[in-house]
Amino acid sequence: MRKIIIVSVTNDISTDQRVHKVCQSLESMGLEVILWGRKLSYSQVLHRSYTTKRMTLLFSSGPLFYLEYNFRLFLILLFSKSHLLLSNDLDTLLANFLASKFKGIPLVYDSHEIFPEAPELLYRPTKKKIWESLERWILPKIKYSYTVCHSIAQFYMDRYSIAMKVVRNVPYLSPSSSTLTSSKTIIYQGGMNPGRGLELAIEMMCYLDDFKLKIIGDGDELKSLKTLALQKGVEHKVEFLGRLPFNDLKAHTEQASIGILFEEPRGLSFEYSLPNKLFDYIHADTPVLASSLVEVKGIMNQYQIGELIRERTPQSIAQQIEEMSQNLSSYEFVKAKKELNWQIESQILKGVFSPFLDKA
Numbered sequence: 001m002r003k004i005i006i007v008s009v010t011n012d013i014s015t016d017q018r019v020h021k022v023c024q025s026l027e028s029m030g031l032e033v034i035l036w037g038r039k040l041s042y043s044q045v046l047h048r049s050y051t052t053k054r055m056t057l058l059f060s061s062g063p064l065f066y067l068e069y070n071f072r073l074f075l076i077l078l079f080s081k082s083h084l085l086l087s088n089d090l091d092t093l094l095a096n097f098l099a100s101k102f103k104g105i106p107l108v109y110d111s112h113e114i115f116p117e118a119p120e121l122l123y124r125p126t127k128k129k130i131w132e133s134l135e136r137w138i139l140p141k142i143k144y145s146y147t148v149c150h151s152i153a154q155f156y157m158d159r160y161s162i163a164m165k166v167v168r169n170v171p172y173l174s175p176s177s178s179t180l181t182s183s184k185t186i187i188y189q190g191g192m193n194p195g196r197g198l199e200l201a202i203e204m205m206c207y208l209d210d211f212k213l214k215i216i217g218d219g220d221e222l223k224s225l226k227t228l229a230l231q232k233g234v235e236h237k238v239e240f241l242g243r244l245p246f247n248d249l250k251a252h253t254e255q256a257s258i259g260i261l262f263e264e265p266r267g268l269s270f271e272y273s274l275p276n277k278l279f280d281y282i283h284a285d286t287p288v289l290a291s292s293l294v295e296v297k298g299i300m301n302q303y304q305i306g307e308l309i310r311e312r313t314p315q316s317i318a319q320q321i322e323e324m325s326q327n328l329s330s331y332e333f334v335k336a337k338k339e340l341n342w343q344i345e346s347q348i349l350k351g352v353f354s355p356f357l358d359k360a
Contacts, residue, residue, distance in 0.1 A: 002032040003083040003356065008073055008092045013037035013052055014044040015243050017276060018112065018148075018169045019088060023050050025346045029357055031084070036076060038069065042218075042243060063127075070095040078102055084356050090115035090135055097138050106356060109145040111164065114152055117269035119195035136160075146352050149295045151272035167349050169276040171283045173341035184211045184325060187256035187286070189249060189277050192219030195270050197262025197291065199225070200314060205234040207318035211325075214256065216241045216249060253284040258324055261290040262309070274299070279340055281306075287324055287331040289317070303336040 005026055009019055013035060023033045033050035038057055046052045055072055059065040073092065077085060077099035085107045087096035093109060100107035116131040139145075139160050146165035147153050153164040186208075188201060198215065202225060205213055215225070215238065222240065229235045244252070253259065259281035265271040274295040281288045288306030290296050300308055307324060310316060350357075 002030060003358070004032045004034065004081055005084040005086055006077060006080060006082045007033060007035045007086040007088065008077075008096060009035070009037045009088045010069060010091045011037055012040045012043040012054060013046060015246070015249075017171075017246060018110075020048070020246075021169075021172070021342050021346070022086070022110070022167075022349065023048070025342075025349050026050075026086075026353065028346075029350060029353060031353075031357075034080070034082070036073065044243075044245065066091055074099055084108070086110060088112065090131060093138055094134060097141070106144065107142065108352065109139075109142045110167075111145065111147040111152060111156070112169075113148070113273060114155060114267075114269040117267040119264075119266040119270060120193065122267050144352060144355070146349070149272065149274040151274075151294050155268065155272065165348055165352050167345050167352070168274060168279070168340065170279040170340045170342055170345055171276075173283075173337055173343055183255060183257055185256045186211055186213045186258050186260055186321065187216065187253055187281075188213070188260050188262075189216040189253065189280065190275060191217055192221040192225060194221065195264045195266040196221070197260075197264055197312075199228060200262055200312065200317065201260055202228050202234060202238055203232060203314040204318045204321070205229075205237045206232055207315055208237070208321060211237065211321065213238045214241060214252060215239070216244055216252060218243050250280070250284065253280055253286055256284075256286050257328060258321060259284075259286045259288050259306075261288060261296060263291050263293060263296075265291075265293060282333055282336050282340065285333045287328060289320060289324060299336075299340075304330075304332045305336055306331060 007023060009016060023035055026033050027050055035050060035052045037054045039054035057068050059068050073095035077095060083105055085096045085100050087093045088110045089112050096107055116128050116135060121128040139162060145162060146167045148169050150166050153166050156162045156164050192198060201213060229238045261275060261278055263270050272294055278288060278296060282305055290300055290308055292308050307320060310320060
C-alpha cells in the first residue's frame with residue numbers, strides 16, 4: 001500500500017505550475033497524492049494523474065477567508081487518511097501544523113515567498129504582525145522545509161535558524177517549438193497585483209508603435225490596468241488574455257519576441273523573489289527584459305538570455321525593447337535550459353522527502 005500525502009494550497013489549483021510539478025514528482029517517488037485547493041467561479045476542469053479536490057468557501061478574501069479555509073482544511077486533514085502533509089505557503093500552514101500534531105504525522109513546508117513581506121502587507125502593519133506572529137510560532141518547529149531560492153532560504157536561516165532546501169520553480173526540459181520571431185509581441189505572464197510593474201509596461205506602449213503587449217493572468221489590479229490602457233490610448237496595443245492552461249500559456253510565450261519581468265523591490269518578498277516566468281521565458285527561447293532583483297540579476301548575469309532594465313521610465317524601457325528586438329539572435333538559451341530544469345530540481349525535492357519513502 002502506498003503512503004498517502006495530502007498537499008494543500010489556497011488557490012484553485014488550475015494554473016499553479018509549481019504545485020503541479022511537485023505533485024507529479026511525489027507520484028514518481030511512489031506516494032499517493034491528494035491535492036486540496038478551492039473552487040472559484042473561473043476554475044477549470046482538471047485532468048491530473050493524481051487526485052485533486054477543491055472546497056467551495058463562503059468568503060473569498062480577507063481575514064474571514066483565511067479563518068474559514070484553515071478551519072475547513074484542518075477538519076479535512078484530521079479526518080482523512082494520510083501519512084504525510086505538504087503545506088504550501090504560510091496561509092495553509094496553521095491547519096497543516098495542527099493536524100500533523102493531532103495525528104502524529106510528518107509535515108513538510110514549501111515556502112513560495114516571504115509571506116509577511118508581500119507588497120500587499122507593507123502598509124497594513126496589523127495584518128503583517130499577525131502573519132509574522134504565526135510564522136514565528138510555527139516555523140522553528142518545522143523539521144522538513146524547502147523554498148524557491150537561496151535568498152529566501154538565507155532569510156529564514158538568519159531569522160529562525162531553519163535550514164531550508166532550495167527547489168527552484170523551473171519547467172521540465174523538453175524540446176522547444178519556438179523559432180526566432182519577428183512578431184514584435186511582448187508578453188507578461190503572472191499575477192496582476194501591486195508591485196508587478198504592469199503600469200510601467202502599459203505606459204511604455206505609448207512609445208512602441210509596432211508592438212503588441214500580451215498580459216496573461218489575473219489579479220486585483222486587472223480593472224485598473226484596463227482603465228490605464230484606455231487612458232493612455234493604447235488599448236488596441238494591449239491584450240488581456242486572462243488565465244490560461246499551461247500548454248496554451250507556453251504557446252503564447254514561445255510566439256513572443258520578448259518576455260518582461262518588471263517586478264519592483266517592494267518588501268523583501270519581491271526583492272528576493274525568483275518568479276517562475278523568468279524560467280518559462282528561458283525555456284520558450286524568449287529573450288527577457290527584467291528588473292534587477294537580487295535573484296533575477298544573478299540568473300541574468302550568469303546566462304546570455306536578455307537584459308536588465310537600465311532605467312525605469314516608459315521612454316527608456318521602450319528604447320531598450322526596440323534595441324533588443326533588433327538583436328534577438330544574440331541571445332542563447334541552451335546552457336540555461338540544461339542547467340535550470342525540473343529534472344534537476346526534482347532530485348533536490350526527492351532528497352527532502354527521502355526520509356518518508358519506502359526503501360526497496
